[in-house]
Amino acid sequence: MRIKKIFNNNVILLADEHQNEMIVMGKGIGFNKHNAESVDFSKVDKRFVLDKGNTDKLVGLVSEIPAEHLELSHEIIEYAKQNLSEKLSDNIYITLTDHISFALFRLEEGLQIKNVLLWEIKKFYKEEFRIALGALELIERKLGIRLPEDEAGSIALHFVNAQHTGQDMRHTVIVTRIVNDLANIVKYHYGIKIDEESLNYSRFMTHLKYFAYRMLQNELIPEEQDSLYDQIREKYPEAYVCTQKLVNYLERNYDKKLTNEEMFYLVIHIQRLTSREI
Known part of the structure; x- marks a missing residue:
């Protein structure tokens, strides 16, 4: 080679x-x-x-982040593979590396996002959470940076998702339709052409997919008393207006009312996607 x-x-x-x-x-x-x-x-x-599609995405990611973030993620994934009974999808090399790098960037910028599902993750995914705590220790040893426990919850969910082997076909069809419709609403709202092969688009679609599964299973992220929703709504007004269009679509077609926490994450992801494309 x-x-x-x-x-x-x-x-x-x-x-x-x-x-x-x-x-x-x-x-x-x-x-x-x-x-x-x-x-x-x-x-x-x-x-x-990795397979061709994932290699292309990983190449795009490596071009954006410090090499040490890739190395950290690799060590964490190898540790998880040795300790989890289920096989992990190769996609985790992209999703987890991206998450860890972005988490370190957020910490540097002083922006910490609370994981509102932390209690549930600790309770239902004990082994994944234990490994994720080990990941935080590894990051601290390598970089001298201690990420909060909330990030262990997020890392644990990446392990859970990477072990995901499939859903009921009816759910899969509905989720596919919802994700496609929501993505089109964002495109038409901003009037921009989005590169559907880009890493940014892949991140956004991954969020929409798991959001749609949660919504259909009535497992939306619950309201938080100290929510950052109002702050993020004022900081990114255009992404907020776009999010309201998604909310209207879901209420009209699926009779689903979103929590402020779910809208918060939609605003964040829409802003991240469209700001780079614009």
């Missing part, structure tokens, strides 16, 4: 003659190297071999 892209001195993308790709990490593996050159595999510490 030869070098296809160099992210930095320690992370590169390789490809063979059939364009099968692999992301590899190793100290100095990309130093003084150029595209199309071969590499010294004795320097390779970690390898990421």
Whole structure:
């Protein structure tokens, strides 16, 4: 395999003659190297071999985040694989890496989002939560940064979702329809063309999918007394107006009324998606 892209001195993308790709990490593996050159595999510490779609998304993510975030996520996932009985989907390399990197960024910016499902996660996903607490300890050892316990709850949910093997087909069909309709409402509201192959779009669609499952199962995030909803509504007024269109659609077609907490996360995700596209 030869070098296809160099992210930095320690992370590169390789490809063979059939364009099968692999992301590899190793100290100095990309130093003084150029595209199309071969590499010294004795320097390779970690390898990421995923299916084509996930490799493309991981390449996009690695281009945006520090290499140490990818390395942290890899170590956490390997630890989880050794301790969980169910197989984890390769998609977790993207979703968990993205979450950890964004969580570290939020902490740096002084924005901490409370995990309103933390109690339920601790109760129903004890093993996943235990491993997630270990992930926080690993992050602290590597970076000297202690993420709050709420983040352990979020990391645990990534493990749960990665073990997800399927839903009732009726739910799957309805969820697919809801997600598609909600995404179209956002596109038409902003009047922009969104790259549906982008990592940002993938993040947004993942949120919509799990939101739709929660809504159909009547497991919406409950109201919080100290909600940040009013603050976020004022900070991102256009995303809030767009969210209200989604709310109206769901009330009209599915007779579902959203909590402020669910609307809070919709505003956040819509703002994140559209601000980068615009």
